[in-house]
Amino acid sequence: MGVAGPVGTGKSSLIATICRSLADRLRIGVITNDIYTDEDARFLRSAGVLDPDRIRAVETGACPHTAIRDDVTTNLLAVEDLEADFSPLDLVLVESGGDNLTATFSPALVDAQIFVLDVAGGGDVARKGGPGIGRADLLVVNKIDIAPYVEVDVDRMVADAVAARGGAPVLALSKNVQPTVAALREWVLALMERHSSGVHTPVDPGPMAPHFHADGEGGGYVHSHGEDETHGRDGAHRENGSHRKDEAQGRDEAHRREGARGQDETPEGPAH
Numbered sequence: 001m002g003v004a005g006p007v008g009t010g011k012s013s014l015i016a017t018i019c020r021s022l023a024d025r026l027r028i029g030v031i032t033n034d035i036y037t038d039e040d041a042r043f044l045r046s047a048g049v050l051d052p053d054r055i056r057a058v059e060t061g062a063c064p065h066t067a068i069r070d071d072v073t074t075n076l077l078a079v080e081d082l083e084a085d086f087s088p089l090d091l092v093l094v095e096s097g098g099d100n101l102t103a104t105f106s107p108a109l110v111d112a113q114i115f116v117l118d119v120a121g122g123g124d125v126a127r128k129g130g131p132g133i134g135r136a137d138l139l140v141v142n143k144i145d146i147a148p149y150v151e152v153d154v155d156r157m158v159a160d161a162v163a164a165r166g167g168a169p170v171l172a173l174s175k176n177v178q179p180t181v182a183a184l185r186e187w188v189l190a191l192m193e194r195h196s197s198g199v200h201t202p203v204d205p206g207p208m209a210p211h212f213h214a215d216g217e218g219g220g221y222v223h224s225h226g227e228d229e230t231h232g233r234d235g236a237h238r239e240n241g242s243h244r245k246d247e248a249q250g251r252d253e254a255h256r257r258e259g260a261r262g263q264d265e266t267p268e269g270p271a272h
Contacts, residue, residue, distance in 0.1 A: 001191075002094045004103040004113060006116075008098065012040045014142065015093050017175045019049035021184065022091070022189070023049070025189070027089050028050060028091045029082045029083070029086060029093070030095065033057075033064060033068060033075070033096050035061065036061070053086075056078050058074055064099045065104070068103065068106065069106050076109060079092050094110055101132060103115075104136075111195055112137040112200065112202065113136045113137055114140055119144060119147045120152075123157045125157075127164060133164055138191075140170075140173050141170065141171070142173050142174070143173075144173065144174045157172075171184060
């Protein structure tokens, strides 16, 4: 199950909540994704929600959605290693690195996905839409206990979210409000039951929406992903090429054309 959403919305906290509330029912593992750090994995280990060895970190080295959507190899290998070490597992949670509203998981990686917003991001954020908001299996409006302090009407925000999703499930959540935690627990269990019964079908949220890449100097550029577009591990956008790297075997399988943005290398030069 994938968990995505903007930076600071509480994805790691939501995963910790799922682990705590379902530890008596399920054998769980976690894969976290960040660009250059294992901070989220360390947070979850320190929270004591699982055996620390069941929490693995993937450092993508590129924009956060790359390893969950464009080329899921690194995450698939991490999931397979986790399952090999702790088989059988009932549930593996894959946390995306923080992004804006564009992050989606490939159905080749996850069977279901949760998208997380929070009230501190603004009461209007659900109306802004995006593939995660519109097509995730569950949209969570998180941190509802702080809504009075950020002047957000939770009922209105949830209603806007339901409208944006055409009536698909929306859950108002706070880890400090037990009825909402219980509702999250029941949703996860029901989803897993549908999946094990063969009723649930993974949803492809569709192509990435156009999104912005900062260059570290206050600038950047906007682009969208076509069928022949992807990212390198250094985050550079490449056109008319493919990128795939099998880190477990140390085998570089990427072949790129000349003229890649931000790169000056031969067509058969090494992937980064």
